[in-house]
Amino acid sequence: xxxxxxxxxxxxxxxxxxxxxxxxxxxxxxxxxxxxxxxxxxxxxxxxxxxxxxxxxxxxxxxxxxxxxxxxxxxxxxxxxxxxxxxxxxxxxxxxxxxxxxxxxxxxxxxxxxxxxxxxxxxxxxxxxxxxxxxxxxxxxxxxxxxxxxxxxxxxxxxxxxxxxxxxxxxxxxxxxxxxxxxxxxxxxxxxxxxxxxxxxxxxxxxxxxxxxxxxxxxxx
Amino acid sequence: xxxxxxxxxxxxxxxxxxxxxxxxxxxxxxxxxxxxxxxxxxxxxxxxxxxxxxxxxxxxxxxxxxxxxxxxxxxxxxxxxxxxxxxxxxxxxxxxxxxxxxxxxxxxxxxxxxxxxxxxxxxxxxxxxxxxxxxxxxxxxxxxxxxxxxxxxxxxxxxxxxxxxxxxxxxxxxxxxxxxxxxxxxxxxxxxxxxxxxxxxxxxxxxxxxxxxxxxxxxxx
DNA sequence: CAGCATCCGCTTTGATACTG
DNA sequence: CAGTATCAAAGCGGATGCTG
Numbered sequence: 001x002x003x004x005x006x007x008x009x010x011x012x013x014x015x016x017x018x019x020x021x022x023x024x025x026x027x028x029x030x031x032x033x034x035x036x037x038x039x040x041x042x043x044x045x046x047x048x049x050x051x052x053x054x055x056x057x058x059x060x061x062x063x064x065x066x067x068x069x070x071x072x073x074x075x076x077x078x079x080x081x082x083x084x085x086x087x088x089x090x091x092x093x094x095x096x097x098x099x100x101x102x103x104x105x106x107x108x109x110x111x112x113x114x115x116x117x118x119x120x121x122x123x124x125x126x127x128x129x130x131x132x133x134x135x136x137x138x139x140x141x142x143x144x145x146x147x148x149x150x151x152x153x154x155x156x157x158x159x160x161x162x163x164x165x166x167x168x169x170x171x172x173x174x175x176x177x178x179x180x181x182x183x184x185x186x187x188x189x190x191x192x193x194x195x196x197x198x199x200x201x202x203x204x205x206x207x208x209x210x211x212x213x214x215x216x217x218x219x220x221x
Numbered sequence: 222x223x224x225x226x227x228x229x230x231x232x233x234x235x236x237x238x239x240x241x242x243x244x245x246x247x248x249x250x251x252x253x254x255x256x257x258x259x260x261x262x263x264x265x266x267x268x269x270x271x272x273x274x275x276x277x278x279x280x281x282x283x284x285x286x287x288x289x290x291x292x293x294x295x296x297x298x299x300x301x302x303x304x305x306x307x308x309x310x311x312x313x314x315x316x317x318x319x320x321x322x323x324x325x326x327x328x329x330x331x332x333x334x335x336x337x338x339x340x341x342x343x344x345x346x347x348x349x350x351x352x353x354x355x356x357x358x359x360x361x362x363x364x365x366x367x368x369x370x371x372x373x374x375x376x377x378x379x380x381x382x383x384x385x386x387x388x389x390x391x392x393x394x395x396x397x398x399x400x401x402x403x404x405x406x407x408x409x410x411x412x413x414x415x416x417x418x419x420x421x422x423x424x425x426x427x428x429x430x431x432x433x434x435x436x437x438x439x440x441x442x
Numbered sequence: 443c444a445g446c447a448t449c450c451g452c453t454t455t456g457a458t459a460c461t462g
Numbered sequence: 463c464a465g466t467a468t469c470a471a472a473g474c475g476g477a478t479g480c481t482g
Contacts, residue, residue, distance in 0.1 A: 002453085002474095004267060007331035007394050009341060010248050010313060013320030020239070020455075027231050037464050046225060048456050053465060076463070091315035092231060098309055099234030110228040120230060142228075173228045223472090241474075258445055269475050274446055297444070 001058060013091075016062050021047055023092060025055050026081070029065065030089055031115050034080035045111040059085070097123060103177060112142035112173040117180070118157045121148055124181045125155045125206040135202055136162045139180070140170035148180075148206070155206060167198035182207040222279060234312075237283050242268050244313060246276050247302070250286065251310055252336045255301035266332040280306070318344060324398060333363035333394040338401070339378045342369055345402045346376045346427040356423055357383045360401070361391035369401075369427070376427060388419035403428040 002019075004011040017023055021044065028043040029035060035043070041052055056079060059065040064085030068078045096119045103120075117139065127135075130153025137148040138161060145161045169176060171194040178184035179194060186200050223240075225232040238244055242265065249264040250256060256264075262273055277300060280286040285306030289299045317340045324341075338360065348356075351374025358369040359382060366382045390397060392415040399405035400415060407421050 004245065005328075005331050006245075006266065006337070007324070007327050007333040007398075008245075008248070008317075008337040009320035009324055010317040011245060011320070012323040012327065013316045014244060016320075016323070018241070018244070023235060023239070024225065024227075024229075024232060027229070041464095045227065046456085048458090049465070050467080051455070088319055091312060091319055094312035094315050095234045096229075096231040098312055099230035099232070099237075102233040102237070103228070103230055106228050106233065107226075110226050112228040116227070116229040177228075259443085262445095267475085269477095270445085271447065272474070 016064070017059075017088065019055070019058075021051055022055050022059065023095075025052070025059065026064070026085065026088060027092060027119075029079060029081045029085070030092065031118050034068065034078040036074075036076055036078060040079065043113055043115070045113075064088070093119065093123065096120075100124070103174070104183070106174060108172065108174065110173075114139070114142065114144045114146040115157075115159060117141075117146060117177065120177060120181060121157050122155060124208060126208050127153045127155055128205050128207065132205065135205065136165045137202055137206075138162050138165035138168040139176060140168070141173045141176040150206065165198060167196060167200065167202040169194060169196040171195055179203070180206075237285070238280075238309070240276070240279075242272055243276050243280065244316075246273070246280065247285070247306065247309060248313060248340075250300065250302045250306070251313065252339050255289065255299040257295075257297050257299060261300065264334055264336070266334075285309070314340065314344065317341075321345070324395070325404070327395060329393065329395065331394075335360070335363065335365045335367040336378075336380060338362075338367060338398065341398060341402060342378050343376060345429060347429050348374045348376055349426050349428065353426065356426065357386045358423055358427075359383050359386040359389045360397060361389070362394045362397040371427065386419060388417060388421065388423040390415060390417040392416055400424070401427075 001015065003015045017026065024044055025040065028040050032039065032043065037052070040056075041047065041049060044052065056065060060067060064082055065079055066082050068080060070076055070078050100120060100123075125148070127150040134149065134151045139146040139148060144159050146157060147160050147162055147165070148155065148157050150156075169179060171189070175184065175189050175192055175194050179186060179189040180203070184192075186194075186196065186203060190196065222236070224236045238247065245265055246261065249261050253260065253264065258273070262268065262270060265273065277286060281288060285303055286300055287303050289301060291297055291299045321341060321344075346369070348371040355370065355372045360367045360369060365380050367378060368381050368383055368386070369376065369378050371377075390400060392410070396405065396410050396413055396415050400407060400410040401424070405413075407415075407417065407424060411417065
């Protein structure tokens with residue numbers, strides 16, 4: 001492992017997680033929990049398989065990741081974050097927060113996985129009617145369908161489908177994200193190719209308090 | 222510039238600042254403010270000069286750094302963070318926070334610059350007697366002397382020396398840091414080679430509320 | 443001297459092929 | 463499924479040279 005050899009805590013952090021792909025491996029483990037090798041590779045489009053193996057080995061040695069032999073029904077090895085690895089979550093969330101401003105400029109051919117929506121959704125959405133009835137939005141964009149659920153004021157995401165979601169939206173990732181965080185109005189989005197079905201007010205209920213046409217320079221909560 | 226080509230805000234952030242040395246360049250600009258090329262290079266021991274030039278160019282193009290022609294007394298170009306670059310501070314602080322746990326294991330031959338102490342000091346120290354008289358600690362370790370000042374309850378650092386500091390400590394960086402954040406008692410530190418002169422109680426005044434022998438797993442404020 | 447650009451040997455990576 | 467093996471291309475570290 002290469003080191004900056006500087007007595008500085010930021011440099012020490014980067015000695016451990018600063019190499020290419022490493023933080024994205026941690027992202028996968030944070031968003032999906034304990035994962036198999038193949039699932040990690042699927043969540044990291046573009047990574048070379050030997051690199052994934054090497055990063056996992058390094059992270060294990062650094063004490064951020066633990067391997068685990070799963071019991072018979074799965075019968076494979078799982079990778080999961082250790083508590084020490086989990087402690088990096090606030091830092092990665094901050095980095096992701098900063099990157100939100102770059103999302104509208106993303107090229108349309110970027111690869112995408114549904115669970116990546118979890119970060120922006122949980123950062124930017126809040127239930128304006130916490131005492132209202134539970135609500136479910138189903139999102140279909142680039143692969144596996146996702147659910148956004150608000151129960152007792154808490155907004156959560158998970159993969160899967162719902163029997164009768166209050167709202168179902170589908171379309172290209174950029175448009176879906178823009179719509180979810182309120183950057184694009186539902187009607188605008190529909191005109192640009194977004195499909196939806198159900199109750200549009202479900203979306204309005206999740207916009208954060210300060211939401212409007214605010215282009216803004218990155219609000220800090 | 223190489224990109225992960227993933228529609229994920231963390232990946233987008235890393236597309237901009239994920240390459241080797243980039244975050245450390247930002248650290249220098251955050252800790253030292255507007256800097257000359259040579260000062261940056263001095264604060265980044267180990268970097269190849271062409272890499273520094275390239276990183277600065279990339280950061281400028283990404284809008285995180287601005288060049289500035291300094292007026293006659295300096296008569297050179299200065300590099301400074303733009304507001305957009307400054308927005309990364311919370312993220313880098315979180316990363317640095319995580320790395321604090323690694324500092325005691327650092328090899329003794331790591332390079333060191335005094336201003337790197339700023340991060341840990343401002344994160345870990347607080348004035349227990351905010352209404353007490355202003356206080357100054359001078360720190361001499363690896364190069365230019367540093368001051369830690371507490372005025373009206375706010376703990377700040379800057380480079381320089383004091384006429385009559387309440388306390389002056391000097392020694393190897395690891396020992397000095399351990400002493401400052403209360404991981405090592407002053408007497409222990411003295412036995413291991415730390416030199417000090419003045420009033421030891423100045424140090425006790427700056428320890429955070431929860432300070433004791435707590436080895437701890439990274440307290441989160 | 444400050445502020446780079448160029449050249450070169452070495453390491454890391456990316457893409458693909460192969461194995462238990 | 464869960465990796466290892468291979469190899470070309472890109473990136474990096476170090477030294478040196480050039481320019482105002």
